[in-house]
Amino acid sequence: MDLGLKDQVAIVTGGSRGIGRAAAEAFLREGARVMISSIHPESVETALKALRGLGEVEGSAGDVALEADVTRLVDETVRRFGRLDVMVANAGIAGEEINLADMGVEEWDRMMAIHLRGTFLCGREAARAMRKTGNRGRIVTVGSVAGIESDASGGHYNAAKAGIHSLTRSMAVDFARWNIRVNCIAPGWVRTDMTVGYIPPPGRPLENCGVMDRPGEPGEIANAILFLASDSCSFLTGETLVVDGGQVIVGPDVSQSVQRA
Numbered sequence: 110m111d112l113g114l115k116d117q118v119a120i121v122t123g124g125s126r127g128i129g130r131a132a133a134e135a136f137l138r139e140g141a142r143v144m145i146s147s148i149h150p151e152s153v154e155t156a157l158k159a160l161r162g163l164g165e166v167e168g169s170a171g172d173v174a175l176e177a178d179v180t181r182l183v184d185e186t187v188r189r190f191g192r193l194d195v196m197v198a199n200a201g202i203a204g205e206e207i208n209l210a211d212m213g214v215e216e217w218d219r220m221m222a223i224h225l226r227g228t229f230l231c232g233r234e235a236a237r238a239m240r241k242t243g244n245r246g247r248i249v250t251v252g253s254v255a256g257i258e259s260d261a262s263g264g265h266y267n268a269a270k271a272g273i274h275s276l277t278r279s280m281a282v283d284f285a286r287w288n289i290r291v292n293c294i295a296p297g298w299v300r301t302d303m304t305v306g307y308i309p310p311p312g313r314p315l316e317n318c319g320v321m322d323r324p325g326e327p328g329e330i331a332n333a334i335l336f337l338a339s340d341s342c343s344f345l346t347g348e349t350l351v352v353d354g355g356q357v358i359v360g361p362d363v364s365q366s367v368q369r370a
C-alpha cells in the first residue's frame with residue numbers, strides 16, 4: 110500500500126535506537142527524507158552510518174527537554190530539507206522501579222522534562238514550522254500502556270505517559286486550524302535497549318505481555334507510527350492507538366506490583 114510518504118520530511122526524536130530507529134528505517138523505505146535526533150552525538154553517528162544506505166537522512170544531537178535544542182533541531186531540518194511534514198516525538202527514558210514514597214524531586218522532574226516538556230516542545234516547534242512551510246502536517250507522540258495501566262514501571266513514568274496521551278488531545282484541538290493532525294501511539298512491551306532486564310531473552314516467557322504472549326518488536330511499532338503519519342488515517346486526530354499485543358485488554362497482574370513492607 111502506498112502511504113504517500115515519498116519525499117515527505119520527517120523528524121524522529123530518539124531515532125538512534127529502538128523504536129525511533131525502526132521508525133526512521135520505515136520512513137526511509139517509504140521514500141521519505143528523515144532527520145533523526147538523540148541526546149548522544151556518537152549514538153546519532155552510529156545510527157546514521159546504518160541508515161544512509163536506505164535513503165536521504167541527516168542527524169542532529171540534542172536534548173528534547175531543552176527548548177534551544179528542539180528549536181535548533183526543527184530549524185536545521187527546514188534549512189536542510191526545505192519543509193517539515195511529520196514530527197515523531199519518540200525520545201524517552203525508562204522509569205526506574207522506585208516507590209513514589211522514596212522518589213526524589215530530581216528523578217520526578219527529569220522524567221517529566223524529557224517526556225512531557227519534550228513532547229510539548231517538539232509539538233510546538235513542529236506546528237510553527239508546518240504553519241510556515243505548508244499549513245499542513247502530522248505529529249505522532251509516543252505514550253505507553255503504562256499511561257493507561259499502573260504497573261511497577263515507576264509512578265513518574267506512568268504519569269508522564271498519561272500526560273502525553275492528554276497533551277496529544279490538546280495539541281490536536283489547538284493545531285487543527287492549521288490542518289495538523291496529532292495522534293499518539295501507546296506501545297506495550299517492546300524489545301529494545303530500554304527493556305533489557307525486563308524482557309527475558311527469546312524463548313523464555315514474559316509475564317503480563319498480553320494475549321499474544323510475546324513482546325513486540327520495534328518494527329511492529331514503527332508500522333503503526335507510519336500509519337498515523339500517513340493520509341491513510343486522514344480522519345483521525347487526538348487519538349491514542351494502543352499497540353500492545355492485547356496487554357491492556359486483559360489488564361496488569363497487580364499482585365506482582367504490590368510488595369508488602
Ligand code: NAP
Nearest residue numbers: 123127128147148149152172173200201253298299301303
Ligand atoms: P531506547 O531503545 O532506550 O531508545 C531511547 C532513545 O531516546 C534513544 O535514541 C536515546 O538517545 C533517546 N533519548 C533519551 N533521552 C533523550 C533526550 N533527553 N533527548 C533526546 N533523545 C533522548 O527506547 P525505546 O524502547 O525505543 O523507547 C522509545 C519510546 O517508546 C520512549 O518514549 C519510550 O518511553 C516508549 N515506549 C517504549 C516501550 C518499550 O517497551 N520499549 C513501551 C512503551 C513506550 P541516545 O541513543 O543518544 O541515548
